[in-house]
Amino acid sequence: MDKKRVAIIGGGITGCSIAYHLSLYKEIEITVFEKKQIGSGTTAKSAATLCLMDDSLPEAFFDLRVRCLKVYKEMNEGPKGLVGFKQSGTLVVCPTEEQLKRVKRHVDLSRKHGFSAELIDEPRDLKKYLPDLNTGNVVGGAWTSEDGYADATAIANAYARKARDRGVKILTETKVTRIIRSGERVTGVETTKGTFYFDIIVNAGGPWANEIGRMASLELPLWHTKAEVFILKPPSPLSYSFPILKYPTWYARA
Known part of the structure; x- marks a missing residue:
């Protein structure tokens, strides 16, 4: 054939x-x-974050995220860390109770698939994972150690x-x-x-x-938009490992 x-x-x-x-x-x-x-x-x-804990995506994509995380971790076992994967964990910060409810569903999904995940309903407990976090207008959040980012x-x-x-x-x-x-x-x-x-x-x-x-005379229903990227440098080296930090409208990584 x-x-x-x-x-x-x-x-x-x-x-x-x-x-x-x-x-x-x-x-x-x-x-x-x-x-x-x-x-x-x-x-x-791309920031190339690999996050199970991501309430910005439909839950239907969760299985795909699990597969991607597994595949990229396996690829990273090649010579010299083939894809530069770093398991940093993700800290999700919730400014409203409604968002905390959505994040809880992702915590439950992560646990259901055998991943570690923690719902945090005391804002001060978020500082365990990010000591310099300002928790003034925060109701809680979530943490997983499974996530990370690659190249x-x-x-x-x-x-x-x-x-x-x-x-x-x-x-x-x-x-x-x-x-x-x-x-x-x-x-x-x-x-x-x-x-x-x-x-x-x-x-x-x-x-x-x-x-x-x-x-090919096809009009595709696709639009791309620009986003702002800020590169910040702390005045002195951090004394802890910076996780992926997720707010409702932005995120940060080391």
């Missing part, structure tokens, strides 16, 4: 993960097109290496400039390094997904 030829446009963490997982199927031939370098776009800007670019490159080992072609510095169509089907791509033909094209362009979609 002829192999299905698959193009993946975008060499960030999503595109490289898709490439690796598709490579597990023998009947697929895969090529990744990245306009710059692997993991150099939005992936490189998103390292994860993308780890997936790229694993994909290459399985025969995936990865073309960097190769921008897709046009998607070739025959009737209602896509049949290939034109790039800055030539024309290639495929049976299936995967759009893994992240913030550029709309631009890629329009090449």
Whole structure:
């Protein structure tokens, strides 16, 4: 049986993960097109937090978060900490009783899946995990030691290496400039390094997904927004390990 030829446009963490997982199927031939370098776009800007304790996401995503945490911890056991995973724990701070109720559901979910998690209903007890925390307008929170953060670019490159080992072609510095169509089907791509033909094209362009979609006359319901990032340095080194800190509208990590 002829192999299905698959193009993946975008060499960030999503595109490289898709490439690796598709490579597990023998009947697929895969090529990744990245306009710059692997993991150099939005992936490189990610804080790469891996949090079970995250009330900003629907509970339906909890199983996915458990799997991601497990996978990245396993990847980190490679040489020299392959993806830079650091198990820092997460402290969630709740300014309202309503948010504390939502966080309690995530504590219960974590415990149900065998992870350690603690609901904190005395604000002063939050200081056990973050001594310098101002608890003036806080009703409580939650803590888990399981969470942490990694290096998103390292994860993308780890997936790229694993994909290459399985025969995936990865073309960097190769921008897709046009998607070739025959009737209602896509049949290939034109790039800055030539024309290639495929049976299936995967759009893994992240913030550029709309631009890629329009090449195939598709308007995707995607909008990306900018967020502010502040890099702060304490006047003197902290005497404790700084966890991931989550408030309702922002978060921080070391």
